[in-house]
Amino acid sequence: MILCLALSGCSAYRGIPDAEAIGKLGPAGPLVPLFRGLSGLETRTRTAPVMVLLIGDSHTANDSFSGRLRTQFQARFGDAGRGVLHPGVPFNYYRPDRVSAVSNGWTLDRAGRAAGPMGIAGLRQHADGPAEMTLSSADPADQTSVLLEFLAQPGGGSVDIASATGWRTRISTNAATLGPQWVTLPKGAGGGEVTVSAVGDAPVDMLSWTAERDRPGVIVSNLGTIGATVDILLQMDPALVRQELTRLAPSAILVAFGTNEAFGNGTEAGSYRQRFDQALRMLRSAAPSAAIVVLGPPDSAKRTPKGFKGHTTCGDPHWEQPPRLALVRDIQREVAARENLFFWDWQAAMGGACSIGRWATTRPPMAAPDHVHLLRPGYQATADVLFQVLMEGYEKYKALRPQS
Numbered sequence: 582m583i584l585c586l587a588l589s590g591c592s593a594y595r596g597i598p599d600a601e602a603i604g605k606l607g608p609a610g611p612l613v614p615l616f617r618g619l620s621g622l623e624t625r626t627r628t629a630p631v632m633v634l635l636i637g638d639s640h641t642a643n644d645s646f647s648g649r650l651r652t653q654f655q656a657r658f659g660d661a662g663r664g665v666l667h668p669g670v671p672f673n674y675y676r677p678d679r680v681s682a683v684s685n686g687w688t689l690d691r692a693g694r695a696a697g698p699m700g701i702a703g704l705r706q707h708a709d710g711p712a713e714m715t716l717s718s719a720d721p722a723d724q725t726s727v728l729l730e731f732l733a734q735p736g737g738g739s740v741d742i743a744s745a746t747g748w749r750t751r752i753s754t755n756a757a758t759l760g761p762q763w764v765t766l767p768k769g770a771g772g773g774e775v776t777v778s779a780v781g782d783a784p785v786d787m788l789s790w791t792a793e794r795d796r797p798g799v800i801v802s803n804l805g806t807i808g809a810t811v812d813i814l815l816q817m818d819p820a821l822v823r824q825e826l827t828r829l830a831p832s833a834i835l836v837a838f839g840t841n842e843a844f845g846n847g848t849e850a851g852s853y854r855q856r857f858d859q860a861l862r863m864l865r866s867a868a869p870s871a872a873i874v875v876l877g878p879p880d881s882a883k884r885t886p887k888g889f890k891g892h893t894t895c896g897d898p899h900w901e902q903p904p905r906l907a908l909v910r911d912i913q914r915e916v917a918a919r920e921n922l923f924f925w926d927w928q929a930a931m932g933g934a935c936s937i938g939r940w941a942t943t944r945p946p947m948a949a950p951d952h953v954h955l956l957r958p959g960y961q962a963t964a965d966v967l968f969q970v971l972m973e974g975y976e977k978y979k980a981l982r983p984q985s
Contacts, residue, residue, distance in 0.1 A: 636805070
């Protein structure tokens with residue numbers, strides 16, 4: 582390294598450029614934007630956090646899978662905090678890792694079910710009168726940097742923002758046009774607890790809040806929506822999503838849909854392929870510098886009708902494969918290959934078709950009795966598989982671009 586510093590034109594790396602590495606990495610080539618960020622953390626040439634953003638259905642809403650990825654990434658590359666979250670309490674049994682939220686007086690508006698623009702969270706919290714929500718962290722350092730996102734709008738109301746350190750301010754969300762409005766708290770002002778209160782003078786909409794540590798490392802944020810299909814991405818406002826992702830600057834976006842589509846007898850191949858492709862193109866357009874990772878749906882099963890005595894796909898008379906599971910997974914794999922995105926087969930990581938039945942009967946069980954959702958041990962085990970796959974690709978990337 583001393584010799585390197587003495588030579589003019591010496592860089593942090595020797596080896597091939599990223600453009601050539603993409604071709605040499607094979608299936609892992611689309612992950613180069615993520616690998617570049619991780620390498621910057623390891624070589625201490627990058628000070629900004631590396632954000633990994635998960636968007637999906639209930640498997641993503643549950644923080645067991647994303648929480649395990651967060652633990653693995655941060656143990657190796659540094660803990661930069663919790664990241665972006667849904668505002669308030671987005672659904673029952675909301676249990677985000679490392680933080681807690683309470684909410685009173687707000688109404689949940691969800692993409693596809695309410696008018697007005699939706700951002701990357703796929704929902705917003707609305708208040709016509711007085712309302713309050715609080716985000717708390719057990720470790721105050723997790724709220725060293727706090728960013729709040731509101732919807733600026735004509736006739737928008739006022740909001741009081743207060744923190745555990747005694748810092749407080751009032752802002753107005755009134756604006757001539759619709760758009761995102763960000764409020765950044767002074768460094769260290771969060772103190773482990775931030776409260777957002779709608780004053781009640783006019784309507785207020787909140788889109789997200791973000792809590793980070795002021796240090797290099799990895800952030801893994803999950804924005805899953807219960808019951809969602811990939812159509813939720815098509816119900817978001819592309820201009821708003823572009824502004825949000827430009828600000829968040831994710832190095833990788835993990836897209837995890839398919840379970841709800843698999844249970845729909847009406848899921849038609851041509852239409853689904855077109856919608857899935859359109860949704861991924863929207864994300865790529867909004868975040869052109871991010872690696873896009875498609876997580877195929879995990880294995881699942883549906884109950885057979887009462888009194889059923891025929892043959893089932895898995896040999897269990899009480900359970901059968903969802904009617905469109907294989908179709909949905911194959912289309913996702915096909916679209917990912919055509920668009921040069923990375924595809925990870927969640928079902929294969931569980932052991933393939935019909936594995937959900939075994940996972941539901943292990944001791945302790947790895948999957949829920951509904952044969953659709955995994956339990957914490959199952960989510961963590963499959964997150965470990967994904968992390969290992971990503972790290973195998975990363976080690977190949979580093980071998981192509983050795984540190985000087």
